[in-house]
Structures are given as C-alpha cells and as structure tokens.
Amino acid sequence: MSLSDGNPTTFGKVGADTFVRGDASALTVLDPGSATPAAGIRLDTLAGQTRQAASAASDAKTSASEAVAAVKSAGTDVDTKLENYLPKSAVGTNGGVVGIDDGGGILLNTVTGVITYIHAGKPGGSDQTTIQFYSGSNEGPAATLTAWGGTGNMDGNLAAGGTALHPQANNVTSLGTSNNAWSGIVSQTAPQVVSDANDKTIVGTLGDSGYADITAKLRAAWAAISGVVYTLKDGASDRRHIGVIAQVVQAAFTAQGLDPAEYGLWCSEPRTQIVTAKNEDGSTTTTVQPVYEADGKTQATQQTLRYEELLSLGLFCERLERSDLTARIAALEAKAASPAAA
Numbered sequence: 001m002s003l004s005d006g007n008p009t010t011f012g013k014v015g016a017d018t019f020v021r022g023d024a025s026a027l028t029v030l031d032p033g034s035a036t037p038a039a040g041i042r043l044d045t046l047a048g049q050t051r052q053a054a055s056a057a058s059d060a061k062t063s064a065s066e067a068v069a070a071v072k073s074a075g076t077d078v079d080t081k082l083e084n085y086l087p088k089s090a091v092g093t094n095g096g097v098v099g100i101d102d103g104g105g106i107l108l109n110t111v112t113g114v115i116t117y118i119h120a121g122k123p124g125g126s127d128q129t130t131i132q133f134y135s136g137s138n139e140g141p142a143a144t145l146t147a148w149g150g151t152g153n154m155d156g157n158l159a160a161g162g163t164a165l166h167p168q169a170n171n172v173t174s175l176g177t178s179n180n181a182w183s184g185i186v187s188q189t190a191p192q193v194v195s196d197a198n199d200k201t202i203v204g205t206l207g208d209s210g211y212a213d214i215t216a217k218l219r220a221a222w223a224a225i226s227g228v229v230y231t232l233k234d235g236a237s238d239r240r241h242i243g244v245i246a247q248v249v250q251a252a253f254t255a256q257g258l259d260p261a262e263y264g265l266w267c268s269e270p271r272t273q274i275v276t277a278k279n280e281d282g283s284t285t286t287t288v289q290p291v292y293e294a295d296g297k298t299q300a301t302q303q304t305l306r307y308e309e310l311l312s313l314g315l316f317c318e319r320l321e322r323s324d325l326t327a328r329i330a331a332l333e334a335k336a337a338s339p340a341a342a
Contacts, residue, residue, distance in 0.1 A: 121147065178269045178302040193308070206316045207323075215320070217256040222317040224252040225310075246303035249310065265309035271300040 091099035091107060099107035108118065121129030128148040132141035143162035150156025167173035176182045204211035206218065225248055229240050246266060253260040260266040271291040276284050291300045 178304050179272050207320050217258055219317045221252040221256045222314055246305050265306045267304045268301045271302045
C-alpha cells in the first residue's frame with residue numbers, strides 16, 4: 001500500500017509501539033481466526049485475487065443486466081405470441097388451461113366423458129355467485145345470472161337479471177320439453193300468445209256452413225271428453241287437480257275420424273330418460289336413452305295437451321250448443337203460440 005506521497009509503505013508492529021516503513025508486498029497477512037497460527041497470504045497475492053474478484057463482479061453485473069433485458073423482452077414476446085410459450089395442446093386438457101380464440105371467445109373442451117362443466121363460485125363458501133354479462137356502451141353489466149341459497153344438492157335458486165329473457169330466434173326454441181317439464185310457472189300476468197292475423201292461415205270457422213262437417217265432428221269429440229280429478233304420481237303435495245287426460249282426447253278425436261296429430265291441442269313425443277353412469281376412472285357419463293313399453297321393444301310416448309286450445313274448442317262448441325238450444329226453444333215457442341197449436 002502507499003502513503004499520500006506515493007512511497008510504498010508498510011505498517012508493521014514491532015514491540016509495543018514501533019513501526020517499520022518500507023515495501024510491504026512480500027509481507028504475509030495472518031488470519032487470527034485460523035486454526036493454524038502460521039497460515040496466511042502474501043499481500044501481493046491478495047491484491048491479485050482482489051483484482052480478479054472485482055473483475056468477476058463486474059462481469060456478473062453485466063450478465064445480470066443482460067438477463068433482466070432478456071426477461072423483459074421475453075415478457076413482451078409472451079404477451080404478443082403466447083402460443084410460443086404455452087402450447088395449444090395444453091388447452092382443454094387435465095391440468096391445462098382455458099383457451100381464448102381470436103374473437104375473445106372462451107374455448108371449453110370436454111376433458112372426460114361427454115359433458116363440459118363450468119364451475120363458478122367456491123364450494124361450501126359462496127353465499128351468492130353472479131355471472132355478469134357486458135354489452136353496449138355502458139360500463140355496467142347488461143344482464144346477470146345469479147345463483148343463491150340451497151344446500152348444494154341442486155336445490156338452490158338461479159335468477160336472471162335484465163330486461164327480457166328470450167330465445168335468439170323467433171318460434172324456434174321451446175321452454176321445456178315433454179320429458180323435461182317445468183314443475184310450475186309463476187307469472188305476474190297471463191302469458192301472451194301471438195295471434196296476429198298476418199301470422200295465420202284460416203282453415204275454417206266453427207259453425208260456418210262451409211265447415212259444417214268438421215264442426216260436427218269436433219263438437220262430438222268435445223262432448224266425449226270427460227273431466228277428471230287427479231293427483232300427480234311424482235307430486236310432493238298430493239294436491240288434487242282438475243283437467244282431462246290426453247289419451248281420452250286422442251280417443252275422442254279418433255272416434256270421429258279425426259287425426260289428433262293434425263291439431264295442436266294434442267301432442268305426443270317419444271319418452272326418454274337421462275341416465276348417468278360412472279366410468280372406471282371415476283368420471284361420469286350422462287346420456288339420453290329411450291324408455292320402452294313392457295314388451296321392451298316399443299318406445300313409450302309422452303302425451304301432452306295445450307289446454308288453451310282445448311278450452312277454446314270447448315268454448316266455441318258450447319256457444320254453438322247454446323245457439324242450437326236457443327233456436328229450438330224459439331221454434332217451440334213459435335209453434336206453441338201459433339193458431340194451429342191452439
């Protein structure tokens with residue numbers, strides 16, 4: 001080491017307070033913590049190692065800077081070209097990811113079985129789960145679907161928020177089927193049925209002379225339909241209902257030579273059932289299978305009625321019946337009042 005005047009100087013302790021001044025490069029620095037008291041390192045060797053350590057530290061700093069720049073660059077590439085780092089084969093696989101297509105749509109693929117599930121909320125820890133849908137220019141949601149209540153056994157509530165809940169296309173989508181019917185409908189007002197003349201082709205008018213034959217058959221069919229009081233076999237309350245049986249309507253029309261399938265008040269569809277089977281890997285597969293009659297070959301049917309049409313038939317048949325009775329009474333009264341009758 002050197003003093004301020006540049007002369008090589010060594011400070012070495014001799015005795016209690018005597019110092020020697022001179023070249024220190026050949027001195028040996030002792031490590032007081034070493035197990036070997038004589039162990040040490042020459043100062044010129046230590047200086048060389050210090051220079052090497054400083055150079056290595058500088059190189060490490062440069063490498064670290066280059067690594068940071070590389071990470072930032074890689075981050076940019078990940079943002080713009082994610083498929084280079086996350087292979088598309090990971091989309092929709094077990095332990096994989098959910099994909100997003102070029103239009104912003106979510107790609108959900110079936111992993112096992114034939115059903116794709118969307119899980120929302122935390123099992124056992126969500127009082128309410130809401131899916132919000134955004135559209136239009138406002139920042140708030142345009143519509144929502146909210147699940148709440150229940151015990152986790154498919155007994156909760158699903159509420160739709162928005163102005164209207166309707167099918168995408170007109171007169172295409174049905175609300176429920178004969179095999180998967182709603183248990184009840186609660187509405188603030190009566191349902192509206194499209195009845196515009198521009199949407200209909202009139203086939204005939206009950207009571208018109210040109211439709212007399214069909215009118216007589218429909219009146220006879222209506223007269224053969226009896227009302228019944230019944231309970232539902234799969235009902236929970238055992239309450240009594242009043243109505244008619246679809247098979248009775250079918251038989252009444254057939255007896256008059258009318259095909260009930262040509263009239264919208266009577267419907268019949270093949271009966272099916274939903275069957276869930278457990279696979280060997282623990283997953284489940286759900287399929288829709290036919291229900292057969294006792295012979296095991298003929299597929300059973302599910303018959304339904306459109307009560308508003310059936311009651312419309314009854315209304316006009318009763319009107320015609322009343323008109324006929326009124327005419328008969330008038331004829332009898334006229335006959336009774338005539339001189340000949342006197």
